[in-house]
Amino acid sequence: MLLRRLLIPLLMFPSLAWAQAPAATEPAPPAESTAPATLPASTSAPDAAASTDAAPPPAPPAAAAPSQAVLPKDLSVWGMFLAADWVVQGVMIGLVVASVLTWTVFVAKTLELAMAVRRQRRLLVALDSAPSLDKAPASDLVTAAQAEQRLSADTVDDRDGVKERVASRLERLEAATGRRMLKGTGVLATIGSTAPFVGLFGTVWGIMNSFIGISRSQTTNLAVVAPGIAEALLATALGLAAAIPAVVIYNHFSRRVSAYRALVGDTSAAVLRLVSRDLGRR
DSSP states (O other): OHHHHHHHHHHHHHHHHHHHHHHHHSOOOOOTTHHHHHHHHHHHHHHHHHHHHHSOOOOOOOOOOOHHHHSOOOOSHHHHHHHSOHHHHHHHHHHHHHHHHHHHHHHHHHHHHHHHHHHHHHHHHHHHHOSSSTTSOOOHHHHHHHHHHHHTTTOSSOHHHHHHHHHHHHHHHHHHHHHHHHTTTHHHHHHHHHHHHHHHHHHHHHHHHHHHHHHHHTOOOHHHHHHHHHHHHHHHHHHHHHHHHHHHHHHHHHHHHHHHHHHHHHHHHHHHHHHHHHHHHO
16 A cells, blocks of 8 residues: 555656646747837838828929019000109100100291292392392382482482491391391200200109119019119100200201391392492482
8 A cells, every 4th residue: 555655656747747848848929018019110100101102292383473464564655654753754745845846946947948048039139130229129128228318318429328327227137137037946956955954854853763663662673673764764765856856957947047148148238239329320
């Protein structure tokens, strides 16, 4: 009995050891606590990449509007006049009126001088062919000479004095005729000398307003500055357009009037010859 009690535990020990060996040698399962911790970290990067890929691209910048849309100005002469400052408009109107006046004087004095020269030439031809002052055609010069002869009728042997007095009357008539022909040309000299400066005043005023506009708009864009400068320069252009023809026409009339006065001088000389001839007959 004692031997049986000793052998039974010895026989059961190997079986117990064999049964516990697999449990001891079996590999431990991976820790589940680490897997869930790493999954969000591993999946966060793809999600972020996907979110950035899914974001819409930024909108492109709006295209710059064309210059016509930025500055809708009519840069014709009439459009610049309407858009100009009231001072510049007044300068332009004055210069246009001066230009119209210049061409009006040109047309009127051209017709007047042409008729006067034609009439004076016919008178000169008639005086050269007249035998005496009494048979000469009527004119201012002939009338003045006849009046002086009547006033000097009671003088005795004073032919030289009569001729001097007649020459003095004729000389005054020549001067009066020249002044009459020059009437109206003085405005041409005034326009020719002052129109450029009036136009320059309008230009300076317009450019000053342009710089004020630049200061207010805080931009130096040429599309903003150019219309105001163009409006200002239009005043200078109108000033030159009024001054240049005025100077040319004034010089033209000065030569024509000088030629007319020379023709009147020839006519008065013909009258004086007739007076001297009549005095010689007496």
